Amino acid sequence: MAETTTGTPAIEIVGLTKVYGKTRALDGVDLEVPQGSVFGFLGPNGAGKTTTLRILTGLATPDQGTARILGRDVTDVDNDVRSDIGFLPDVPGFYPWMTAEEFLRFSGGLFGIAGEALDARVKALLELAGLTGVKQKVGGYSRGMKQRLGVAQALINSPKILMLDEPTSALDPIGRKEVLDMITALAGRTTVFFSTHILSDVERVCDTVAILHKGTVVTQAPINELKERYGSQKLVLEVTAQSNELASLFSAASWCAGVEHTNGRGLTLTVSDIEAARVAVPAEVAARGLGLIRLEAGEVSLEEVFVDLVGGGQ
Numbered sequence: 379m380a381e382t383t384t385g386t387p388a389i390e391i392v393g394l395t396k397v398y399g400k401t402r403a404l405d406g407v408d409l410e411v412p413q414g415s416v417f418g419f420l421g422p423n424g425a426g427k428t429t430t431l432r433i434l435t436g437l438a439t440p441d442q443g444t445a446r447i448l449g450r451d452v453t454d455v456d457n458d459v460r461s462d463i464g465f466l467p468d469v470p471g472f473y474p475w476m477t478a479e480e481f482l483r484f485s486g487g488l489f490g491i492a493g494e495a496l497d498a499r500v501k502a503l504l505e506l507a508g509l510t511g512v513k514q515k516v517g518g519y520s521r522g523m524k525q526r527l528g529v530a531q532a533l534i535n536s537p538k539i540l541m542l543d544e545p546t547s548a549l550d551p552i553g554r555k556e557v558l559d560m561i562t563a564l565a566g567r568t569t570v571f572f573s574t575h576i577l578s579d580v581e582r583v584c585d586t587v588a589i590l591h592k593g594t595v596v597t598q599a600p601i602n603e604l605k606e607r608y609g610s611q612k613l614v615l616e617v618t619a620q621s622n623e624l625a626s627l628f629s630a631a632s633w634c635a636g637v638e639h640t641n642g643r644g645l646t647l648t649v650s651d652i653e654a655a656r657v658a659v660p661a662e663v664a665a666r667g668l669g670l671i672r673l674e675a676g677e678v679s680l681e682e683v684f685v686d687l688v689g690g691g692q
């Protein structure tokens with residue numbers, strides 16, 4: 379058994395392949411999730427996210443490749459990888475006649491947790507899930523409450539790695555925020571690996587992301603690095619008078635990939651050659667007798683990176 383050290387990746391996947399009939403659900407996935415990260419596993423429907431999570435949690439076996447959790451192969455039946463994992467599947471099951479506290483106590487019992495240790499764990503998790511004192515049965519819960527309870531249940535064994543499959547997809551904005559807040563509260567304490575197709579969720583809570591497309595990881599990096607590496611660069615400018623003439627001029631420039639009006643005197647330029655743009659923009663503004671109020675780098679969104687990498691049609 380490999381030793382668990384801080385240098386060992388929480389999850390390490392090499393060449394993972396899974397074929398269902400004629401569908402290559404996974405086609406050589408390579409992935410490394412650092413310990414302590416909140417890692418977004420991002421991909422459109424059918425990309426292979428659930429299949430990857432099912433293999434990591436021992437619910438499916440790979441056809442080729444390896445998947446390791448804290449250095450230990452997930453297919454090695456002799457090791458106890460699963461004691462290090464908490465998992466919330468995409469469609470979690472609950473006993474509707476239980477309260478949240480009863481459900482967490484029941485789940486803790488399955489892991490052999492009892493007595494004061496169980497009391498303390500259940501109390502802390504009910505607090506984390508915002509369900510302290512809720513006497514209602516789970517069957518009457520909103521989707522958001524169920525999902526928060528699901529995350530709490532996945533944490534009952536104090537796992538080193540929490541895996542969540544699309545934890546926010548079926549939720550309204552408030553429900554999503556509450557689940558994302560729970561994930562944020564875990565940052566630094568537990569490695570969190572969660573799959574989603576919702577870019578803004580990844581942007582809100584993750585430090586690192588991998589983008590999965592058609593069974594292959596097309597990129598993986600810290601989010602800020604990814605934005606710098608792949609996103610088309612942006613320049614935001616504001617001039618002293620109407621900027622229509624400038625907009626048409628910039629649209630035709632070789633360094634410009636797009637122009638958007640932000641208001642009568644403001645423009646956001648998507649640029650393919652930032653150096654050329656930095657020289658040309660002030661010169662063209664001055665040549666038209668206009669003043670430059672501001673010229674600054676614009677924010678590149680993860681959505682733009684995503685579209686750049688996997689295409690708008692997905």
Ligand code: ATP
Pocket residue numbers: 398401402403421422423424425426427428429430575
């Ligand atoms: P979604 O967000 O839609 O759940 P996903 O990224 O989780 O998508 P997977 O569920 O892993 O994707 O599916 C990847 C591909 O493998 C899809 O084409 C899917 O139809 C196929 N697939 C997954 N599980 C099976 C199975 N048990 N039998 C046959 N095909 C499957």
